[in-house]
Amino acid sequence: MSNENYVEQVYFLTRKIPIGKVTTYGAISKFLTLGSARMVGWALNKSFTAENVPAHRVVNRKGELSGRNHFATPTLMQELLEKEGVTIKDNCVVSLATHFWDPNLELDDYFD
DNA sequence: AAGGTGACAGGGT
DNA sequence: TACCCTGCCACCT
Structure with a gap:
């Protein structure tokens, strides 16, 4: 699989994150079953060139921005997260567990 | 060409 | 509980 496809998959998955929810780099890399969490950050770093990629909904495992x-x-x-109803304190998502959206649980149905 | 650097994570101490 | 160490892999000196 090419790097281009990998990046596209990260974008695709990121677009699936519901408003008011967040997920982590690790959850994305686990769902894609390839690459590492670092590669997710690398892919999102390029997301400025792509449209409609809500990269702000991806945080690290501790909930830090x-x-x-x-x-x-x-x-x-x-600002974007708070506008969507996610409370931030000290650059961390408050109550990460309740805002967490796990693609491994939510998207299983899409890819039987 | 080789080593350093990240929008990271998980296990060990 | 909190820090540290290691694996990770493409990109940049």
């Missing part, structure tokens, strides 16, 4: 410095402004990621 580790990618905020890669947005137009360092505060944009937090």
Whole structure:
């Protein structure tokens, strides 16, 4: 599989994240069963060139907004999430468990 | 050409 | 509980 396809799959999956929900780099890499969590970050880093990729809904396993410095402004990621109803405190998602969206559970039906 | 660097994660101490 | 170490893999010096 080419890198281009890998990136497209990351975008596809990221677009599936419901508003008000977030997921993690690890969950995405696990669902795609290839690459590593680092590659997900690498793919999302290129998402500026793609349309409609809600990269702000992807955080690290601790719920930290580790990618905020890669947005137009360092505060944009937090602003977008709060606008969608996700509370942020100290650059971390509050109650990550209740906002967490796991593609491995939610998307099984799509790919029987 | 070789080593360092990340939008990371999981296990060990 | 919190830190540290290691695996990860494409890209950049």
